[in-house]
Amino acid sequence: MRASIIGVGLIGGSIGLAARERLGAEVTGWDPSPAAVETACARGALDRGAGSLEAAVADAQVVFVAAPVGALAETVERVLRAIPPDCVVTDVGSTKRSVVAAVADPRFVGGHPLAGAETAGVEHARADLFQDAVWYLTPTETTTGTLFERLHRLLRELGAKPTAIDAATHDHMLAAVSHLPHVVANVLVAQAARALEDESEQLPATGPSFRDATRVAGANSAIWTDIYLANRDALIERIDDATRRLGEFRALLSAADADGVTAWNDAAREDRRRLLEAQLAGGTVHELRASVPNEPGVVARLALELGRAGVNITDMALYPAPNQAEGVVALWIAGDEPAERALALIAEQGFPVARA
Ligand SMILES: NC(=O)C1=CN([C@@H]2O[C@H](COP(=O)(O)OP(=O)(O)OC[C@H]3O[C@@H](n4cnc5c(N)ncnc54)[C@H](O)[C@@H]3O)[C@@H](O)[C@H]2O)C=CC1
């Protein structure tokens, strides 16, 4: 497998380490910072650095674009102009609408690993960063099924859990579970640091809860300014919602409503439990086989439909029929109930489907 990485920072570097270690891939990379390329080679994240983006991808079977969100659309287009025809291109940007709207090429599939850190640069890259992490993919009606399948398999081999989602749903969800938490962490440290400016005030001691809630405060501005701006409409909605919730709690306090405060706190515990429980779906893996016409977008549509219903595809394989007009998609789904749901959803799409 020949893989190429454009933007060799924390995420690009981690993909390089994992691809070389786990896939035995030959990895070439390019970054506008020569120092990043040099460190990536020294750390074993790249087999070699290339002199230009075009040279880095000329021979690739898969390209990961791991640049800041604001540079993604232009960089992906540049990659698409330079790759061989049978190469899949993906990105890792934390927001998806802008790049997916700008790039309409059957060889491109948007992506976003839900894994990372508050650090930056290939110095902090790790081969195990994506182990068991959800890795969102945003295929569209034009995505080539076989290239989507190749990317899906590669990500599984990197240890991740690829999950199809549409770009708008992704950005709205991420505003709530990633972008707002980063904003709130910044607000918390700014509040506590007021004491630094007022010499008469004693510096607060920071306990574990403060450290947990603020680990990501001031995370890498080289990527976060772009993320906040690219998702500003969804993030503003979440900030307004959070402000309203703070206002509700303020009202409970102001009324000294002890029962209300207890109910509010209990509801938070229950919400957190349900959110964390939802990540632990597992169980027996079932193989389903669906017959589908060999048309652009069919595989993407199936993956998106299952993703929307919360069904995770553990693995997938495509078997085109000799006449090339139709084919079989094999899907492996973990858990009895999700497999049942997947069977029903695929049948609803009008495709014959059975357990293998
Ligand atoms: N840091 C994290 O935890 C996560 C970050 N992401 C996304 O991954 C991408 C990369 O982020 P990190 O690796 O954390 O940042 P980073 O700052 O560690 O690395 C970014 C790299 O991109 C390079 N770069 C800048 N402009 C470029 C361009 N025009 N073309 C190619 N390369 C360029 C920089 O020189 C740098 O080496 C961003 O899109 C970010 O939203 C996704 C998931 C997690």
Ligand SMILES: O=C(O)C(=O)Cc1ccc(O)cc1
């Ligand atoms: O460090 C953490 O907890 C993070 O949240 C890292 C992170 C940053 C950006 C992403 O798009 C996904 C994950």
